[in-house]
Amino acid sequence: MSVCVRLISACNTRMNGYPITMRDDIVRWNKKYRDGNSNPDLEPDSILTSHSDLLDGKGTALDLACGVGHNAIYLAARGYHVIAVDGSITGLRYGRAAIRRKKLPISLIAADLEHFTLPMAYFDVVLIVRFLYRPLFPQIKRSLKPNGLLIYKTFNINHHRKNPGFNEEYLVKHGELKKVFSDFHLIATNDSEGLEDNLTHLIARKPS
Numbered sequence: 531m532s533v534c535v536r537l538i539s540a541c542n543t544r545m546n547g548y549p550i551t552m553r554d555d556i557v558r559w560n561k562k563y564r565d566g567n568s569n570p571d572l573e574p575d576s577i578l579t580s581h582s583d584l585l586d587g588k589g590t591a592l593d594l595a596c597g598v599g600h601n602a603i604y605l606a607a608r609g610y611h612v613i614a615v616d617g618s619i620t621g622l623r624y625g626r627a628a629i630r631r632k633k634l635p636i637s638l639i640a641a642d643l644e645h646f647t648l649p650m651a652y653f654d655v656v657l658i659v660r661f662l663y664r665p666l667f668p669q670i671k672r673s674l675k676p677n678g679l680l681i682y683k684t685f686n687i688n689h690h691r692k693n694p695g696f697n698e699e700y701l702v703k704h705g706e707l708k709k710v711f712s713d714f715h716l717i718a719t720n721d722s723e724g725l726e727d728n729l730t731h732l733i734a735r736k737p738s
Contacts, residue, residue: 555617569597572628574604575659577683577731581718582608584679584733589654592673595643595661599625599636606634610655615639615646648673657681660729662700667710677738680714682707683731692728707732 578585578601587609593602598621602614612635616622619640629636643661648669656674662684674680686702707730708721714734721730 569600572598572600572603572625574601575683577659577681577733578604578657581681581733584681584717585610585655589675590652591655591657592648592653594656594658594666594670596625596638597621597660599629599638601657601659602636602638603628603632603634605655605657606636607632610635612636613639613653615641615643617642651675653678655679655681659683660685662702671711671713671736674736676736678736680711680732680734680736682711682733683729685728686725686730688725688728702730704730706730713737 585605585608589610591602591605591610591612593599593605593612593614596602596614596616597618599614599616602612603625606612606629614622614625614636616638617640622638622640625636626638629638643666644663646666648666650672652675653673654675655678656670658670658681660683670680684702685696685700686704687698689696689701690698704723704725705721708716708719711732711734714736717733717735719730719732719734720727721732
């Protein structure tokens with residue numbers, strides 16, 4: 531599939547230099563997935579199903595930190611060619627069988643997302659669910675084509691109420707996503723100072 535070849539070529543200047551030992555959180559996710567798949571039916575996240583009218587199925591989509599590939603499968607079923615990237619090869623294996631069975635246009639890539647370079651102006655859709663690594667923000671912006679769609683949903687600081695031990699580096703602050711992507715055309719968000727939910731979402735388009 532040519533789209534996969536182009537993406538790997540765009541990223542391999544960083545991928546070739548990965549250390550042999552993986553970061554602790556990748557090891558942790560691999561262990562978690564070895565213990566089982568919490569989404570055995572590969573159901574997509576509600577952020578996609580509740581905004582399906584925005585997904586026209588044209589072009590290439592990136593599912594960043596895709597987990598078991600459940601959202602990538604949904605996007606591909608809508609018509610997109612999908613690049614699905616995650617740090618856990620164990621998690622990716624759960625979706626691989628379904629992808630092959632359904633013959634969906636999805637390329638799975640296992641990579642350390644803290645050492646990953648995205649191609650510029652390549653994607654029509656970028657989806658990020660339950661993942662936060664702030665140094666990637668500029669790359670996420672640049673990787674979208676003009677008028678490209680960003681769908682972002684991740685844990686915020688309220689998550690400490692349910693999980694006090696959760697690493698604060700992976701929790702978005704109230705108003706942060708809206709500020710980071712303030713140059714995009716906002717479509718929908720719950721990102722506000724008074725938010726009670728522990729998940730923040732933002733959907734926006736890159737200016738054309």
